Structure formats: structure tokens, C-alpha cells
Amino acid sequence: MHKSLRRALVGVGLAAAGAVPLLALAGFAAADTPTSTATATSSATASATATGTPAASAVTLQIGGGETGITVDLFEPSKVTVKTGTTVTWVNSFTEPHTVTFGNPQGDPTTPLNVTPGTPVQYDGTQSFSSGLFGPGYPPVPGAPPSGTQFSVTFTKAGNYDYFCAIHPDMKGEMDVVDSGTVDTQDDINARAASEYAAGLASLKADEAKAPTAATVTNNADGTKTYTVAVGGPDNPNGALVQYFPPSVSVSTGDTVKWVSNTHEPHTVTFNPQLFQGDPVSAGPTGGPTFDGTGLVNSALIGEGYAATDFSLKFTKAGEYHYICLLHAPSGQLGVVTVSQGTTPPPTKTATGEAPQPPNTGTGTSSSGGNSLWVGLGLLGALFVISGAGVVAVKRHN
Template structure:
């Protein structure tokens, strides 16, 4: 390079420009370095961990926190601020207040991610303070962002990840212990006057803290033609007992989570099933529209697979084997894993029920349908725009 007088005269200007560039970029670099990521639940086939990982997070003022959901179970990240809490079944729960935006939050307004699936939810905290947040649809799933001065030391992302891993591993161990206890419960047989039997109670789902066992117990039951099976759900998590029309793979549009008839209406109080037609419980569980129990009488021999429409992506599947000979009838226990595998996505995403092997998210709770039915007016009444 040829050094000229003009070049020498330009050096102070270039030096100042370089210095200004460093100073201007420094806050951006700091914000990037102090940003943190929080896992919104996790799970594996048959289990949904409804906890934030971790729930207590300390960041510097100006940091952006990214919330990511790695599993199929829907969640919200909701900051109530000065507003009143929503019920889990509120039709506005799945609706984001600021879709697609990185929101700067001061702690006073209502801020909601809506149902969080593939896209992350990002919130920037410019001010020091404590900012509690919850998942609306999973009571007990809560956390707090604590914001401290920009020059204070805060836990690294690696430390947060290690804490989250420990939290999730403990929850999965507890869920599997719960599943083992549910699987060990006997299912009773009551003889009917006509020679058939009523089998009860098959269990739909289970709880460990705020987290869910997404399974039927027993997973497989052998009954005779004319026998009746009674399913019961005593947990607040919504579930369905659904025998789709025809054998698997089941058509994807049949499992549309926004279909009113799928989530709000039972096909009958005491249904009969012989391998054809759509037989469905509606949404059952504590405080859900179709009550807590559902029964089906089986009219023809065969092997019939049924699903929870809300949690098919999490492999919530059961089987009823109907024999022409009632002497073959018995309840089979649900096998449970002896150890907790590393959390990760289900191998098919939907238990292969629609034949796609993909992650079609049918775990949209019944409130998803209610949003469309209620309309935008109800949503607008609750929305608050975060500053």
C-alpha cells in the first residue's frame, strides 16, 4: 500500500470511525452474550413434562430471553402483569398478544405467547425487577425472570441447561413411577345377566405434579363380543377415547384439532363398536364437557386401536382385542420403561397414526376449537399490548 500525505491525514478519521463502531456494537454484543434460552417443557412418548427448564432465571437488564418448546405438548408463556389470571379453558389462552414480535416488557401489561410450538417466543427485559410467568393451560407450571443490573454476574447458559436437564430427568422418573403404579392397578370384571361382562375402570392418563402421563391403562385389554369397557379420567388434563373409522394409518383430516364435533361432542353416552364408524368420547376429565367416564360395548371380534385425539402425537394409543370366546378375556398391563431415557422427540411424532411419520400437532387442546367458535371479539377483550 502506498502511504501518501492524504492517507496520513485520513488515519485519525479512520481511527475515530473504528472506535465509534466498536462502541456502537458493544451494547449489541453484550445483549447477545447475556441473552438466555428457557425450555418450555419437554417429553418423550407417553410422557409430557409440564415444567419450565429452568423456572427461575436471572438475566442482566437489556437481555432477551428466548422461550422454546421442544416437545409436542402445547404450552403458553404468559406474563399477567397487573391483569387477572385466565382459566385453563379460557378461549383466548392459545392466542398470542404480539405474534412474531420480540417484545420489550415492563411488567405491567398482559403478554402471552399463545400456543408455543415450532417458533420461539422472545421477550426483552429493559428494567430490573422480578417478572413471574406461567403456562395458562397447565396449572403449577410457573417461573420467574429476575432482572439485575447490566454489570452483575448471572448464570451462564450452560448452567441453566444443566439445571433444566436435572429438573426434567427428575420429572420423567416421577412420571414413570406413576405410570408403573397405574399399570399395576387391577381392572375389575362385572358379570352381566346376559352372559357378557363390563370391564372397569380403564384409566385415562395420570399426573406427577403438573406433568402428565399420556397413556391408557391398561394399554391392551382382551374382552369378549358383547362386553363393555368403561374408561375413566380423574385428572384435569383433557383427553379423548376415540375409535377412528377404519384401521390405521388414520387420515390426518379426521384428527383435525379444530373440528367442533371432534372435541366438544361425544358420539353417544354408551356407544357400540364393531370395527366401523367413528366412536368418540368427547373431551373427558375433571371440568371438561363430556364428564369423567366413557363406555363402549364391542359387537364384533377384532383388534381395535383407539387414540387420544389430543395426544396422539405423544403416542397415546390403546388396543382392545375382542374375541368371540369370552374365556380369552383379560386385562393386559401397560409395560413401563425401567429407566429414564434422554428426553427427545417421539420417533414418529404422531405414533404413525396418519401414516406420515411427521409432527402434525394434534395436541391442541379443546380450547383451540373454542377460539374459532368464540371469534376475534372475545380475544380482543383480553389482549393487552406489551410495551
């Protein structure tokens, strides 16, 4: 239930995926424009001059990141030391959403809690709050950061504060707020951010290099095959592989594809996702166990700790079928199953049982009754083809 809540807004991000580039640009502009920082600093300096306290400052941290098929789920850097009064801004420039959550807020931390839109939280070390999910593709919801890509906190009291991301259990950060002594400069922060991000990405790429490059194929008793595709990578505290291994698989009609997810990061296998409505997290399985290319098929969340760790689908019609993970498609989790027409009967059977073909509709003048007859014969022929394939299968297994 908790995980469900934590993922509740992920669908919003997907629904808004079309707005990603615009929001991303807006986010970068906001993050990189020195105007706001300079204004805050100069106003703080003026205030400091008046009161005799040290000048407050502002620093920016990166959050998350990644590449197509890989999400790095880290606060970068994970530990920062700042002077009391500093405003810290977290910027998420990647497609995977995160939260910045302090304390133990009551309610769903994937939605903003105890924050005022567009205003840095004034944190004295006592209250609990959460940014809610934010990042490109996550337009502001009431109470959310204004740009959708960044979130700011002003630390008003010295102390050592832990914080976390509400949807990535391994994603933890630490803010050391001091009245005096050495603190991190923005350059210090940027350097450590870069190295921690690089180490995290390297760790995930090492997992990726070990991932299966082909489906595991098993022969079924009825002559069909089952192709097993791995979903995601192994658990990794630095983030997640958001891919199908392999992303592309070729099968014959009658074959089954089985997706297996041995990770705590949930994923879905979803065909015809344009037909999906609602919350990907709470949605139950839809469609299956066979698929002819039409209609919505959704595995619901699969993974360790979820209702299932695998999902199977038997393909009944030739075609090329694309599918996505409802949670991670914006980060590149896409797959395709190419289905070819299944085994043809042996020549001896074909000679006596060849399925009659309907008249060429381009030149045909058959009555509707004639068409019905041809359709009926066609069905009989199709049945024979199926039984013929069965014979072939039995022979192969004997």
C-alpha cells in the same frame, strides 16, 4: 369454558402431526444455530460500547419435554436471573404444546396476544402478552412464533416477573431481571434445566410404575363382562401420563370397556379418528353406546372438571380396534381393543340349534331367493346363539 378456550388449538396440532418431523428439525436448527445468537450479541455489544451500558446477552431456556406416553410440563429451569436487556428464548422440542404468558392478557392466551411474529417481545414489566401454543407440530399461525417451536422476550426493565403456561395450570416460571449483580450463565441454566427436567420425569415415572397393568374385570348380570381401563395418571405438578392403562385389552363380543379418567388433564377415547372433524375440545360425544367397528366414536373430553370422568362402549363384533386420544396421540396416547367372538352355546344346544351356514359362494349356484332363505335361517340361528349364551350366563351366575 376457559379450559375449552385454552385447549382450542390442540386440534390444530394434531391435524398438523404429519408435519412434525420437518418442523421439529427446523426448530432444532433454529435453536442450535449459533448464528442468530452471535449476531444479536455482537450487535448488542456494539450498542453497549456506544452507550456505555452493560452488554446485553441472550439465553435459551427449554420448555416441556417428555417421552412417549409422558409429558413433562415444566419451564426449565423454573427460575432464571438475567441482566436487564437480555433476550430470553424458550424452545419447545416435544409434542406437547405450551404457552409463555406474562401478566393477565385479555382474550384466549392459547392464541398469540400482543406479540409481533418473528420479533422478541420488548417487555418492560407492565404489559400482558402470550406466545400462544407453540411446539413441534404447531405451525405458525398469524402472530405466532415463526418456527412454531420457540418464542423470545427481551427484558428491558429490572423486576421480578412471574409467567405461566395457559394450558397447564401448575406450570409456572419466574424471571428475575437485574441491573447488576450475579446472573445465570447459559451453563448455569442448562445444568438446572437438566436436573429439574430429570426430577420431573422421575416423579412421573414413579406414577407410571404404580399404574394398573391390567384392566379391572367385573361380571355383569347378563353374563357379559366390563373391563375398566384407566386413562392418564394421577395429577402431578411435573406433567402428565398420556397413556391408557393398560393400552391393550382383549374382550369378547357383548363385553363392555369402561375408561375412567381421574385426572384434571383431559383426554379422549376416539375410535376411527380419521372420521373426526372439528375441535376436539368443544366436540360433544359421538357414537356409542355400542361399537361394531364402523363409524366415529368419540368420548369427548373426559377427566376431573369435565362433563364426564368415564366413557363406556359395548363391543358387538369381533375385530381389532385401535383408538387414540385426540389431544395426546402425538405424544403416544394410543390404545387397542381386541374383540373375540363371544361364548359359544353348549354342545347339547348346538346339536339341535346349530346355525345353518350359507352355501359356499365359490361353488354355489343358488338363486337370489335361495340366498334370502339362507340369510333368514342364519339370522334365526344367530338369535338362538344369543339366547343360548344367555342361558349359559344365567347358569354361571346361579
